[in-house]
Amino acid sequence: MQKKPRPHRSLVWVRRAAATLVLALLAWGLSSPGQHSAILAYFPKTQFGQILAGLVSSGALSVVLLFLAYALLTYVFGRFFCAFLCPLGAALDLLALLRRKARPRRFAFKPGALWRGFAPIAILLLLWAGVTLPFGLLEPYSLLAGKSLSPWLPSVTLAIVLVSGYLMGRAFCNSVCPAGFVLGLIARDSRFRLRLSEGCVSCGACERVCPASCVSVKDKALDPGRCVLCLECVSVCPNGSLGYAWAKRPLPRAASERRPFLAGLGLAAVIGAAYATPEHLRAGIIRERETYPVLPPGAMSLAHLNAHCTLCHTCVRACPNEALHPCPEPDPALWRKPVLIAAKGFCQYDCIECTLVCPTKALVSITVDEKHVFRLAQVRLKLDKCIVVTNRTSCGACAELCPTGAVYMDEGRVPNRPEPFLKEELCIGCGACQKSCPVAPMPAIWISGLKYQDMLAKRLERPEGPDEVLEDFPF
Amino acid sequence: MERRTFLKGIAGGVAALGIGGTVGRSMPALAQEAQFPDLVAVRGESLPAMFDRALEALGGLGRYVKSGQTVLVKPNMGWAVAPELAANTNPELIAHIIKNCINLGAKKVYVFDNTCDNWASAYKDSGLEAASMEAGATVAPANGSGYFQEVEIPGSQYLSTTELHELYLEADCVLNVPVLKNHGGAKITAAMKNLMGAIWSRGPLHRKGLDETIPELLLYKKPTLNVVDAYRVMLSGGPRGRGDSKYLLSKMLVASPDAVACDSACAAIMAGSGVSTPDYIANAAARGIGVADLSTLNIQRLTA
Incomplete structure (x- = not known):
């Protein structure tokens, strides 16, 4: 008999606490930006969307190293960033939780599709070309942390994203967000992943709570590329058949999933071109x-x-x-x-x-x-x-x-x-x-x-010689 | 802050109105009775020593600061520049005054300025925040309209209202301690002009004319005592100072309960170096806010 994957229920609470903390930290930082600038400065340095944008637009060494570190960690552990570190992800999960409480008919498996890569690639391409509008509208950090003279437009897009969170869970993260898209490409082959074991009775509890719609009970399979590691499935599995464990051998994939080669090639082309193209042409x-x-x-x-x-x-x-x-x-x-x-x-x-x-x-x-x-x-x-x-x-x-x-x-x-x-x-x-x-x-x-x-070519210089001296009382 | 401080502010304002209206005007008479001079000018090497000498002649700081009182020491710390550039009041002088107030039993000593440069930088770079805190004062913010309360100016012709800092209103005793320097718009800045750092919106004063409106800042509540740091006087490029600013090493300190007399004496120092005298001094004298004619004043000239 095959050993059951361990049911990591305590990990569920760790993840919920981490997400809450990130969201609270950002809210606190934004509550008075002048005083908490150290907290706010932390966010863009660690947010993957920002790192990705930095990679596409500047290619600074620190950004490259951070990107590689995230890529390696994601290859080993999956999309931990989306679950533990992204404040927008935390907000979306909170809304998905509300929906779970409010409506009996909840989420269901949806097949992965090639079109999910189109929007993220377009956003990155435009960013590389110097058109920041779509990125500015949609990138999670820029959305949540904007302080603007005309905040209505980002507020509208943020509202749309949040409503989408209530209705469709993490759909935004898997078909619009450039960070989610790139991490998803890497996480497809992640070593640690969630999986359904032999003990699964296909009750469907996990599928109904999955905000990424990536669990297929029918196939007893989970698409790790779209899985944001929110671990909500683990928390509802009645008999501990869902666990987070090292993937020793190739596992069955969800039926209609296709390896998005073109998407990966597109990203590589964007980054390659970014390095190859001179700045003045990119800004052309x-x-x-x-x-x-x-x-x-x-x-x-x-x-x-x-x-x-x-x-x-x-x-x-x-x-x-x-x-x-x-x-x-x-x-x-x-x-x-x-x-x-x-x-x-x-x-x-x-x-x-x-x-x-x-x-x-x-x-x-x-x-x-x-x-x-x-x-x-x-x-x-x-x-x-x-x-x-x-x-x-x-x-x-x-x-x-x-x-x-x-x-x-x-x-x-x-x-x-x-x-x-x-x-x-x-x-x-x-x-x-x-x-x-x-x-x-x-x-x-x-x-x-x-x-x-x-x-400037010149600046005012101190007049030569000592100060004028007052000899006696002038009055 | 809120309600209690606000009420205290009102109470302080009302009290000051009474005192300002009576004592303020009869101060020269009172001083004559006690054989105290109207104005003291001290020359010397060290501003704290010059302050001690000046106050000794004026009958001691205890004449102005009483035990248990709340004192506001109002320097000029409007600029994010180093103390050596003399755009702000000398920090050693301010620290010395604060310590003296505390020794006299002042309940609380406050320091603030509505700065021109970024307030945090100005408080820090002027050296005044650190020096004041070390001397035992509370350094208060003045970078938002919420710290100010609108008051009606009695007998005003130009400024019907202004917003005074709540600590200016609350203080039992206001020690106005500016630095003397040239000023691009107002020609010179010393005692009266320093009160533009105790109000919130300066725009109306610029719009209605500095010469006409600066004297009106004294109509609501006058400083108890004015002490002007005229040690190293900026002659050009003021009030901020520029790379090519010229200076006059005047090594003087001017003190008087009459801000107009102080400014008149300061203008005389500047005039010797070719800086012209602003109209606001004569305007203030014409409105009876103080005495500008130095020949009619009992002036003591001392060396420390």
Whole structure:
């Protein structure tokens, strides 16, 4: 008699606890992003969707190593990521649980199909080409962790995904999510897996609770490629015939499952092409434009940002001045890219926080000293709108905040009322002037983005010699 | 915070209104009776020693800070720059004042500023957060409108209301301790201008004119005492300071219960280096908020 696989019921609770913890951690981090930036920075570094996006778009060594580590672990243990580490997966399982309680007719086996690979591959291809819109809309981390000026669109897609979770369990994870798709390819041949043993009486309990619809009681088989290791089947099996164990020999596959060769080839082609294609060609989809958004320091150009940014928004949440935001413009090359919105906050002179936290080096490292001459944008002034001219009152808020001396006050058209003047060669485009300008609704001084960020040729030097000295009381 | 602090704030505000209206205006008379000067200017090498000398002449800090009182020490810490650049008040001076208040039995000493640069960076880089906490003060946030309460300004012509920080309202004693420097918009910043860090929205002041509105910040509640750090005075590129900012090594500290007199004396220091005097000083004097004409004041000039 064959030895029964062990019924890993305690593992069910470990998995439920882990998923709850991940979800709670993310919710806590998002509850006040400024204070819990360390927690939020953890997410994009460990979320497989982000790693995959990083692999496709930047290929940084740390990302490659993380990808290989996940691939190896998934080959051995199956899709543990989807069950234990993905916050969206945890949320979907929670909804699937609700449905189990609410409705007697629950899930049923559905055959695997080649079309399940189409959407994930298309998403990755577009991401590689610099079009982040579909990825930004659908990637779990980007969805759950977005902080946006116009949050309605991600909210709508998140709502749709969550409703799909209630109705169809993990269908999203197996036919849309690029992370789920790639992990599924690897997990098909995983060494440890769930399986139905000889003792199975085909009662169908497991099939009815499987949110991935990957257990076929008829065939006494389970598709490990689609199995997200939620272990709910183990928890309901009446006689312990379902267990998680080492697969010693080839096991029967679900009847209609086909090895998705084409899907695997497609992914390999995408990654191969990503490495082979120069950055400017990959960003070729970005049309020439008249105006450019103001990008975070170190983004270098829209082409560079598009080639490397995975929309994790870690920079957005790390920005202490709340100057960085996901771009609200409905432009495929820009939407939800991190941009500096000076009306909300300006780029603090000595701060390089965003460049330090960027996991893919979409924001290249710069030192604080380089930051002092690092040009993000150029300043524009409409003196006719300035309140010194319109109201004939003293102001100078712009020059007050200017860290480089690019905006300065001097005698102008109104006697005894200094007005702002520009030295554009000193402007780094931090936006402090725009943020402080009291003219509403459109400021009299503002910054406009550049095609390429660069370094200023000059900066103000300390005047020679010692300070002027006061000899005696002047009064 | 909420209700209790709010009520305390209101109570403090009302009390201060009474005191500000009577004692504030009769202070020069009172000072004359006790033979105390209207304004003290001290030159020396160390700001803490200069402060001690100034307060000795003014009859001791105990005249202003009483045991059991809540004290607000309001520095200028609006900028995320190092103390050497003199864009913020000297941290040693602030720490020294806090310690003196605690020695006099102050129940609580608060420090805050509504900063211009990012508030966390400004609190940290100015060195004032660390110095104040080490000296025993509570460093309070002022980076959100929730910390401020709207008040009606009595006798205002330009600013009918403003939002004052709840700790400014709550404090029994406000020690206004700015740094003197040049200011691109207001020409100079010292005692009166420092109160723009005790309110929330500065936009209306810029829109309606700094020269007209800055004096009105003193109409609701005046600082109990003003102590100006005029040791190393930024002459250009202020208030933030730039790479090419010029400085005047003035080695002075100016103290007076009258913020207008303080600013007038500070303007005299700046005028010697070619920085012109702002209209808000004369405007404040014209409205009876203080005395700007230094020739009419009893000034003591000391060395520490």
